[in-house]
Every structure is written in structure tokens, then in C-alpha cells.
Amino acid sequence: MDMNVLFTAALGLQSPWKVTGLKFDPARKRLDIQVDFPAGSRFPCPDCGEASKVHDAPEHEWRHLNFFEHEAYLHARQPRTKCDQHGVKQVGVPWARPGSGFTLLMEALLLELIRSGMPVAAVARLAGEHDTRLWRLLQQYVGQALKKMKLDGLTTVGLDETSRARGQRYLTLFVDLAGRRVVFVALDRDHETLAQFRDWIVAHGGDPKTVKELSLDMSPAYVKGAGAAFPEAELTFDKFHVVALANAAVDQVRRQEQPHVPELKRSRWLWLKNELTQEQRERFEAVRTQARRTARAYHYRVLLQELYRQPDETSAQQFFTTWYRAAVRSRLTPVVRVARTLKEHSQGVLRWFRSRITNGLLEGMSSLVQASKNAARGYRNADYMATIIYLRMGKLDLTSAASPI
Secondary structure: OOHHHHHHHHOOOOOOOEEEEEEEEOOOOEEEEEEEOOOOOEEEOOOOOOEEEEEEOOEEEEEEEEEOOEEEEEEEEOOEEEEOOOEEEEOOOOOOOOOOOEOHHHHHHHHHHHHOOOOHHHHHHHHOOOHHHHHHHHHHHHHHHHHHOOOOOOOEEEEEEEEEEOOOEEEEEEEEOOOOEEEEEEOOOOOHHHHHHHHHHHHOOOOHHHOOEEEEOOOHHHHHHHHHHOOOOEEEEOHHHHHHHHHHHHHHHHHHHOOOOHHHOOOHHHHHOOOOOHHHHHHHHHHHHHOHHHHHHHHHHHHHHHHHHOOOHHHHHHHHHHHHHHHHOOOOHHHHHHHHHHHHOHHHHHOHHHHOOOOHHHHHHHHHHHHHHHHOOOOOOHHHHHHHHHHHHOOOOOHHHHOOO
């Protein structure tokens, strides 16, 4: 069988396109495939679809899927038609997007490798391409998909920060808790990020007034921004952050007491974990009898966790009032500080008994973000990191990347 005919069929080319030549270089591990069309072929005008003569046809090259371990490239004259009505127009080719140096199938493979978790630099090495070229590809696809994102009917949103670099530099993730997808990445964590998100919703066909529930931590910047940008939304302060405040108080008391109780050294995680091994439990009990102040702080933390086991909001309100009164009388400054903070934000703390929403999903996503960042050994800029987050956690429509050749 004629190899040109075989490759024409394998590539799924339709008339007038066909493979006209193959050049295999085993030394360079490279296969070049020449694609062309017969003289006199006519192509539809991109504007009106009228069959038009070819005005000219400059040569172009596209990287294709490897042929076994050999790099493969398609070469073709890309015609420009001359339409009586619309003049000279560039005709698209069926195997690639306009302006791309990759075939659609090659793009689909690269996107899937990166979306599945491989660092961009590793995929670039595998493909024998510079990573800058792959970042450009990602940003084009993600950018186009984000333009198509629809945010109408968005009702329940969680937001949380995640580290993007050293030096107190953060991103803020906004997650559709019902759809379990990242819908916006803000390149900061101040009160303006909420206003940016409100404008993003409007730009994507949504109405900020449909957002009725926000799950967040007690960051003053987030609380201020939520009140200004989403005045009609109820705030639920994430229960994991609430308990985290109590954990921080326990650790502060431990540090204060440690100079007087040497047994507290290297015991941090014993006070913060909910479940301990038998060996850890035995050590914990031994330390607790010596570290009385830390043990008391731990007692208030454990009691606070019981808040979320109350059967309803009324019971929770009564429980919280009792806990608060005891905590402020504890004479443990970090515990007193946390108690007063929670009292100030008690409406949002107790809102959980109605909304039942948490940032647990965001915590999981943040862990994935950090794992991706560590695997990539960091990202050169915040836009690259946001692109990866959208690609892997935004549930974007990238179906065009998998279009057949």
C-alpha cells in the first residue's frame, strides 16, 4: 500500500488535503509529513463560505504526536482565498487552530498531561519543547475557556487564601461549593478581592445578588470586602478555621509554659491532633500532668469542638455562651483572646447550623495547589499559578483541545 495513502487515512485527512511526501531521519529521530492539495483546488471563503480560488499558499509547520519515539511534524501550504466579496482571507486547516504551531491532537495530549498533574517543565522535557511555548498554549486555552464560563445561578461560595510564594504573597480562591469548582482566582487577599469577584460574576452572566451564602475565615479584610460587595449574603465562618484559632491558642500557651516544663519540648502535635496512637497517648498523658496551663488551654479547645456536635442552633447558642463565659475566666491570655474574637463574630460562627457549609473543599484544593507548586518548584509568576489552578480545578470546557484531526 502506498505510504502516502496510508498516512492520509491515518491522519483522517479529507479531500482536497492529502499526504504527498514522507521524510524519515533516524539520526535526528524525526518524521516530516508533507501535506498538500491539488492545483486548482477551491476553498470556502472564511467569511461567506463561497468556494473561492487560492490567492497564495505560504508554507507552515505544525508539531504532531510522536511517531513511536520519533518527533513528527506536519508541513503544508496554508491557502489564502481571494473572494470577490471579501477579498483575500486566510483559510484554516482542519488539523490545527489558527496561529498554533501544534496540531489539535498534540495540543490535547499536552493539555491532558498537565491537567493530570505533571509539571509544565516536565511535560516540556518529555515533548522536547521549551516550557514557555507550553505556557503560551495553556494560557490561550484557559483564557478562551474562561470567556465561556457561566456564573448565572451561583448561590453558595467559599473563599480562602493559598500561598503563592515566599514573603507573605497569597492568592485567594473562590469556589462554587455546589459545583465543586474554582470559579475565580484573585491575585491577592485584601478586601478588594471581593469586589473583583463581584465584577467577575457580572462579566460572566451572573448576578451577585444570587449569592446568598459565603463561607470564609474571620480575616478583617475578607469580612469588610464581603459586606461591601455582597451585602445580601450571609456569612458562615468556617468551622475548621474556628477550631484552628483555638489550636493556635493552645500552642501559644505551650510555648509560654515550655521554659518551665521541659517535657513540653517536641510535643506540639500531641496537643493539636484529634487521634493519637497508643504510644502518643501515653506520652500525652504523662506530659499533661506536668503542663497544667497547656492542659487547661487544651481543655477549652476540646470543649469548643463540642459546639459543632450540638443538635440545633438554639442548643449551640446556649453551649457557646457557657463556653465563652468559662474561657474568658481562664486567665490564659491566648484563650481569652480567642474567646472574645469568637464572641465578636458569633453570628457567623453559629450560622453554620443553618448553612452547613465549610471550607473543607477549599482546604483540599489548597493542598493540591501547594502540591502542584512544590512539584513545579514554584511558578515564575502569579498568572502561571492561576492558570494551573483554573486548568486543574475549574472544570473548564476544553473540548476543542480534543477535537479530531
